[in-house]
Amino acid sequence: MTTADPTAAPAGAPGATGPGGAGDPAAPGGPGRTGARGGTTPTAVGRPRGRGRGTALAVVAWACGLVFVLPVVWMALISFRSEPDAATNPPMLLAPFTLDGYREFFGLDGGASPWPPLINSAMASTFSTLFVLVLALPAAYALSIKPVKRWKDVMFFFLSTKMLPLVAGLLPIYLIARSIGMLDNIWLLVILFTAMNLPIAVWMMQSFLSEVPRSLIEAAQIDGARLPVVLLRVVAPIAAPGIAATALICFIFSWNEMLFARVLTGVTAETAPVFLTGFVTSQGLFLAQVSAASIVISLPVLAAGYAAQDKLVQGLSLGAVK
């Protein structure tokens, strides 16, 4: 957004600044500081003096991005190889394409099918997300648009529950579930995932709903609109993107959860991450299969995460950062 200047200190050093700075005729002396002083426009790209360094920093940024994404790309690459080709040392850049890893993972050549765990995960994540929305939307309404007394205390109560380590409540939940016959039941996970995500959702929705201008709501009410109409016609259109992002983030957290799912489920209600733990110990040559499994099970999260990208930080910081 602003000029490139603060970035120079940490990242400008390694390499590439030399040729860019020297080749830039508009940077007479000391490419760093004078360039900074000259730039009064808030864009870095169009500024002639910083261009050499700007290019270098862009290259560094691209390099960092590639380093971070490389393990995932590599995993995707070897998931399409035969097992011997996937496990070579030194690694091969190119190898014959095959879907054997995916065939193996989906149990087409015998072995356990991943579909029941995938369906369980989809059910647990979808239903818990729905429950979260049903509970959090009215709550957020009572905390933002028409706030109750001491609404901040209520907000911080929700937040404090998120900070309790889940593992501390695991045992009583296990004992209760066992005594009422809810072990290995997907609905138990639905309830727990709902509780896990509700504070996040309340915080996010509260911050999205409070972005709805009060004057709009009052104007609609003066015009005689009843509450449902106000909610549908005024509040919903403004808050919809935020609500969608909240739902996606809750979906991600539910899909990812492994500890509770592992302790509280068995054969019938096993979720996808629990199924993945079957790959923890090495089983001979199985690298392509592990990669295929990891990718398939991560795909819903990747899709939801990319879709919610713009609101991701607001959700993860519980609405504290916009």
Add this chain to the structure above:
Amino acid sequence: MSDTSVTPSPAGGASPSAGARPAPAPRRSRSTRPGAGGPGPRARAWASRAPLLPALVFMIVVTQLPFLGTLVISFFSWNSLNPEARAFNGFGNYGTVLSDSALRSSVITTVVLTTTVVLVSLVLGLLLALLLDRRFPGRGAVRTMLITPFLLVPVAAALLWKHVLFNPEYGLFNGLLNTVGGFLGFEDPIQPDWISDMPLFAIEAALIWQWTPFMMLILLAGLQSRPLDAIEAARIDGAGDWQIFRYITLPHLRRYLELGALLGSIYIVQHFDAVFTITGGALGTANLPFTIYQTFYRAHEYGLASAAGVLVVIGTIILATFALRVVSSLFSEEGGHS
């Protein structure tokens, strides 16, 4: 700083006694005045609370009651393999937990793991946020690439590091060492057995890789909310890059750094998946969640597991009090909520 009196009370603290604050609901200020308005205002107050109640009750039942259960069980000597011998044990379990070397070492592991991961990913996240806080071709694509590690299922990410990258025979790291070593003409390049040789580092590396994007996102949001006019003014006054970074950017980012550190700590103190997947808690890498899981799930020591759980909660509350303070100061800074 008006609402720092809020304390995270875990056991049913639905409305802790926080200081008086300006009533945010202007239209119904005196909702429950004794005897004055009859049922009218009171009913209205309840009507406005009604939408809140289902969520509140649900949270108390599902998150606070189990913790009370943990608290009660922690005072009993109870091994599920020997249920007849269940008996009240006072603080005995706490004594055992605090003197148990495995548990103590898992406390240290948790502290080391959390501090390392949070600090390193904060620094890396800051550098990446600074790089991304400017326009360049493909900025959106780089951002997408950077957040990809965070969007892998944690177990999948741990499996990726364990098998695809760290495997001593055919993992990518040793493969690259082999390739590069071959180019440079080494006879036999080093091929470390990463997980056995440096187990805690292996877990830290995987977690840093996943959590750096999180820090980057928070700090990037912080950078983009910097007061541009102040920076321009400083620049006109002749301030250099470093001075602007040191005296404007960094102080502005302080809150965001704190928030990232505290949220990261809260998530990573509770982290289980990478420890479980990469080392199975062996080689001194068992952190508290893993140890509690093992005490309960493998050793069936219910009383001990509960006492350890209570201790974790106490530790987390100390951490969370700071976190809540940071969040609440950010929260009250934003004008939109008042």
